[in-house]
Amino acid sequence: MQSDTAASMKIKSYFSHSVEQAIQEARQQLGPEAVLITSRRAAPHDRHLGAYEVVFGSTAPAPESAPPPQDLNREVAALRDQMESIKRALASGVPAPNAGAQPEFARFHQQFVNAGLDAALAQQIIDDAANASRDLPAAQRSAGFEALAAQIIRKRLRFAPEFASDAQAVKRSVILIGPPGAGKTTTLAKIAIRECLGRRLSTRIISVDPYRVAAHERLRSLARIMGLGFTSVNTIREFLEAVDEFRGKDMLLIDTPGFGSNDFESARDLAGCFSEMSPKEVHLVLPAWMSQKDLLRYIRLYAEFRPDYLLFTNLDETESPAACLGAAIESNKPLSFFATGQSIPEELQAASAEPLLTNLFGQRAAAISAA
Numbered sequence: 001m002q003s004d005t006a007a008s009m010k011i012k013s014y015f016s017h018s019v020e021q022a023i024q025e026a027r028q029q030l031g032p033e034a035v036l037i038t039s040r041r042a043a044p045h046d047r048h049l050g051a052y053e054v055v056f057g058s059t060a061p062a063p064e065s066a067p068p069p070q071d072l073n074r075e076v077a078a079l080r081d082q083m084e085s086i087k088r089a090l091a092s093g094v095p096a097p098n099a100g101a102q103p104e105f106a107r108f109h110q111q112f113v114n115a116g117l118d119a120a121l122a123q124q125i126i127d128d129a130a131n132a133s134r135d136l137p138a139a140q141r142s143a144g145f146e147a148l149a150a151q152i153i154r155k156r157l158r159f160a161p162e163f164a165s166d167a168q169a170v171k172r173s174v175i176l177i178g179p180p181g182a183g184k185t186t187t188l189a190k191i192a193i194r195e196c197l198g199r200r201l202s203t204r205i206i207s208v209d210p211y212r213v214a215a216h217e218r219l220r221s222l223a224r225i226m227g228l229g230f231t232s233v234n235t236i237r238e239f240l241e242a243v244d245e246f247r248g249k250d251m252l253l254i255d256t257p258g259f260g261s262n263d264f265e266s267a268r269d270l271a272g273c274f275s276e277m278s279p280k281e282v283h284l285v286l287p288a289w290m291s292q293k294d295l296l297r298y299i300r301l302y303a304e305f306r307p308d309y310l311l312f313t314n315l316d317e318t319e320s321p322a323a324c325l326g327a328a329i330e331s332n333k334p335l336s337f338f339a340t341g342q343s344i345p346e347e348l349q350a351a352s353a354e355p356l357l358t359n360l361f362g363q364r365a366a367a368i369s370a371a
């Protein structure tokens with residue numbers, strides 16, 4: 001038998017002709033609290049001690065020594081519980097609840113994470129709200145926490161100015177980018193009708209797709225129905241010519257092909273070409289059902305296009321849009337529109353905080369008033 005000591009945990013190796021025999025010996029000496037760390041065939045230079053080695057760790061003293069005071073036992077048990085919770089948290093990628101945070105708010109962490117918010121951001125919001133709630137009388141602290149958390153979230157969200165307000169210089173190019181199937185073409189048609197036709201702005205739709213000539217057809221027919229001018233281009237050069245030709249318009253609405261992570265190389269020329277244009281605004285279109293991780297991955301992927309805004313679609317297809325909330329806060333990008341269905345042009349609205357708070361506080365979300 002060999003032994004050595006590491007920090008406060010005692011590590012011991014036991015050797016025997018079988019693993020079972022070695023475990024039995026260890027248990028007799030260290031007591032039932034000892035933890036089996038590993039078992040293996042003994043190294044050649046230890047074979048004379050036994051064919052197998054089992055390694056045990058023990059925080060409690062061996063049973064033959066005097067029993068520790070009750071308080072110490074409790075402390076060790078509490079420490080062990082804490083270690084277990086940290087171990088579980090590390091394994092699941094979820095940070096352990098902040099020991100400093102008040103336990104009455106711990107349930108919100110799980111609730112936020114279940115709603116789709118990244119665990120670290122959930123903890124940040126809870127810590128901030130818990131700190132703010134200290135100023136409240138004790139009896140109101142729990143009830144006030146939700147309103148404070150909602151208020152903290154609202155403060156961290158940013159929004160685009162009204163799309164075609166009188167105060168804003170209207171004349172510009174509006175470019176929709178994003179992964180395939182995100183809803184770019186559908187949303188562009190909604191914007192054209194709601195924001196451009198509705199406000200009598202002179203508008204031209206330009207559809208750029210260097211790869212698929214047939215890709216323009218859906219938008220071409222939508223433009224015909226809307227009674228809007230439409231140009232399709234298949235090369236960067238044609239695109240620049242079209243922009244030049246229609247630069248007298250109030251609004252150029254530009255639809256692009258979707259680039260996924262595997263074919264993003266081909267997006268570079270287009271990104272470079274857009275960066276030369278001014279005035280313009282670039283909306284990164286993303287479906288709300290994506291996880292916060294995937295949303296942030298696409299935000300990073302599309303950084304080359306320098307998007308000004310995030311535009312979330314498919315809000316009707318998710319019960320918990322908290323991932324959008326997390327992606328907006330983490331990327332610090334303002335939000336422009338929310339698309340909430342396939343119907344053109346009805347299912348589009350200016351982005352706002354309330355729809356993203358759905359489910360974060362369960363059924364009571366609607367009751368939380370903007371403090």
Ligand SMILES: Nc1nc2c(ncn2[C@@H]2O[C@H](COP(=O)(O)OP(=O)(O)O)[C@@H](O)[C@H]2O)c(=O)[nH]1
Pocket residue numbers: 178179180181182183184185186187258313314315316317339340341342
């Ligand atoms: N449920 C739902 N479907 C949408 C929404 N926006 C777009 N779609 C649908 O998603 C599909 C892909 O949309 P499309 O505009 O062609 O995506 P694109 O590839 O990004 O241009 C179409 O069937 C649209 O009708 C939305 O907000 N909610």
Ligand SMILES: [Mg+2]
Pocket residue numbers: 184185186256257
């Ligand atoms: Mg499209």
